[in-house]
Amino acid sequence: MNLLLPTKKRNGREGLQDYRNRKGYEGWRLARDQEPGKTVQAIVDSGLRGRGGAAFPAGRKWQLLSQKATKTRFLVVNGGEDEPGSFKDRYLMEHYPHLVLEGAFIAAFALDVGQIFLYVNESFDASQRSLKEALEELATSGLLDGLEIKLDFFSAPQDYVAGEDTAALEVLEGKPPIPRKKPPYPVESGYQGCPTVVHNVETLANVPLIVREGPESYRNIGTPDSPGTMLFYLNEEFEHPGVYELPFGTPLRYLVEVLGGGLKGGKGIKAILPGGPSTAFLPGELLDVGLEPKALVEAGSILGCGNVRLIPEEACMVEVTLEIAEFFARESCGKCPQCSMETNAFVTILKKIQAGEGDSAMLEQIENVANFSRGKGDCGLIHMAAAPVLSAVQHFPADFEAHLEGRGCP
Amino acid sequence: MATEEKTLILVCQNSDCKLKGSEEIMVRLQEAFADNEGIEVCPYMCFGTCERAPNIVIYPQRQWYSDVDASDLPEIVEALQNGSRVERICDQVDEGARDFIYTLLDVGIY
Numbered sequence A: 001m002n003l004l005l006p007t008k009k010r011n012g013r014e015g016l017q018d019y020r021n022r023k024g025y026e027g028w029r030l031a032r033d034q035e036p037g038k039t040v041q042a043i044v045d046s047g048l049r050g051r052g053g054a055a056f057p058a059g060r061k062w063q064l065l066s067q068k069a070t071k072t073r074f075l076v077v078n079g080g081e082d083e084p085g086s087f088k089d090r091y092l093m094e095h096y097p098h099l100v101l102e103g104a105f106i107a108a109f110a111l112d113v114g115q116i117f118l119y120v121n122e123s124f125d126a127s128q129r130s131l132k133e134a135l136e137e138l139a140t141s142g143l144l145d146g147l148e149i150k151l152d153f154f155s156a157p158q159d160y161v162a163g164e165d166t167a168a169l170e171v172l173e174g175k176p177p178i179p180r181k182k183p184p185y186p187v188e189s190g191y192q193g194c195p196t197v198v199h200n201v202e203t204l205a206n207v208p209l210i211v212r213e214g215p216e217s218y219r220n221i222g223t224p225d226s227p228g229t230m231l232f233y234l235n236e237e238f239e240h241p242g243v244y245e246l247p248f249g250t251p252l253r254y255l256v257e258v259l260g261g262g263l264k265g266g267k268g269i270k271a272i273l274p275g276g277p278s279t280a281f282l283p284g285e286l287l288d289v290g291l292e293p294k295a296l297v298e299a300g301s302i303l304g305c306g307n308v309r310l311i312p313e314e315a316c317m318v319e320v321t322l323e324i325a326e327f328f329a330r331e332s333c334g335k336c337p338q339c340s341m342e343t344n345a346f347v348t349i350l351k352k353i354q355a356g357e358g359d360s361a362m363l364e365q366i367e368n369v370a371n372f373s374r375g376k377g378d379c380g381l382i383h384m385a386a387a388p389v390l391s392a393v394q395h396f397p398a399d400f401e402a403h404l405e406g407r408g409c410p
Numbered sequence B: 001m002a003t004e005e006k007t008l009i010l011v012c013q014n015s016d017c018k019l020k021g022s023e024e025i026m027v028r029l030q031e032a033f034a035d036n037e038g039i040e041v042c043p044y045m046c047f048g049t050c051e052r053a054p055n056i057v058i059y060p061q062r063q064w065y066s067d068v069d070a071s072d073l074p075e076i077v078e079a080l081q082n083g084s085r086v087e088r089i090c091d092q093v094d095e096g097a098r099d100f101i102y103t104l105l106d107v108g109i110y
Ligand SMILES: Cc1cc2nc3c(=O)[nH]c(=O)nc-3n(C[C@H](O)[C@H](O)[C@H](O)COP(=O)(O)O)c2cc1C
Pocket: A049, A050, A051, A052, A053, A054, A055, A056, A058, A078, A079, A080, A081, A082, A083, A160, A161, A162, A163, A164, A165, A166, A198, A199, A200, A201, A203, A204, A379, A380, A381
């Protein structure tokens, strides 16, 4: 069931005419003709959740922003997508740029935003090109006539934290990508201290449809807690890699077995990393879990940004986890002492375990390190780093014991 | 398995400490104790007290030096040889943070 993408996937960029042939910019026309408050209410009623990883209700951000007295307001379209293995945002920007732009213009109009920043990863040449071409088409289409919303491109650095909303604001202000302390949140004090809403690319891509078809219709798809669909990405380890759009609540098994064709070579599944490296591992048996934020939290992980990875049977969880821990240690920006300490400590501990040094006391320290860091740090990275490590130890103790007993990888 | 009998001088080599000269501090300490088999000078990942960089921890003596300057090194070396400590710059950081790192060192995590 597709809401965002046409059923027949395309290779190149969807041009303006093709987009309009599938009701593109009808939502924009409606939004321009109606009271902005009505558009805001439609987003609130739709139950749309952010697709940038935290599943925060988009309507709440919109309401908060529209209540602000300050009239200088900004919208940031977050196309940083630095998470390893995530491809859905660049897929949208590259192939369906009008979907993203229509969502951004509706949001800006409804929220009385004067300037939109397209914050796109500096390495995504095709996405940048596609968005620019789409904007050129729009400029001559008459669709934006009389509109006083500025739109600027900004290159997002490739550092992982550069996608964090306040780090993105720092970049927009010409500074290095270092997250700010929150509160205040961007809707209170964002770009240049003004109310700013930061949205993931995919979140905005849902907006045109909600405005056009109405929130009730949107809520008919997905689950009551998470209406609509989400884009999931399966990497090259699958028989059929690619981006798939599915209603929230679809069993993971359907995605990875029916659509993805399972792991190449029919390999068995040891572990599930449901939403990217910052999510907790689940045991491979849990394939029937629903792809939905709430169901994944109940199962012990999170949905993250839909970048599903399956760990094959023969993999050693110590090695897989060490690789993830090294990523976070490398990407920790160094601003917060606890994060530097934590991310480095995980690497040190896992390397010792890998080398067969130490005993179960060392294993216990993993939890100690995570507890010591809980609630500290200015951004979410500090918690992202802990989830995969803690869950690996919890669900796959035999792999860790094998290393500690000097037997190496199981 | 922890730390055998040796004294460890752990010098943080993470970003803040490095920015404030911890590489040079480590090299100077390594030179000072090059002939001393009972003392090993090692890099450490990060003590989590970066606001007081550069940090040095001496273990198992449990001495934590912060805001260390190269000019403090002769005193630190001398104190270690005499079995004393340089009170002026010792144990200035939060006790909870110190205890936490000592717990890690107790099980050999360094
Ligand atoms: C370390 C870190 C990296 C992040 N990277 C991204 C990113 O690349 N893209 C993104 O949309 N959100 C990213 N986020 C989440 C953003 O901070 C923010 O929540 C999101 O852009 C809000 O959009 P949404 O409400 O539409 O989901 C990141 C968060 C953290 C803590």
